[in-house]
Amino acid sequence: RAIDVRAVRANIERLKAENPEGSVIIQADEYSNTGLLVRVMDQVRLAGISNISISAEMSGS
Structure with missing residues (x-):
């Protein structure tokens, strides 16, 4: 599903x-934008x- 980068951090x-001990798994597909992926990781x-x-x-697959 699409995400709003502005809402990720909150x-x-x-x-x-x-x-508090949780982790994050970002699920991407072959069409995911690398720049968006980096911005999401930064917010996390x-x-x-x-x-x-x-x-x-x-x-x-």
Whole structure:
């Protein structure tokens, strides 16, 4: 699903308050914009999460 980068940090901060030891997995596909992916990762880091993983799926997989 599409995301609003402006909402990422607030959402992650809320979720981190519920689960301080949590991590983030960003699910991307082959059409994901690399610049957008980097901006999302930056927002996650600014929200205080350092454990970030990226999951990518290619079409036909």
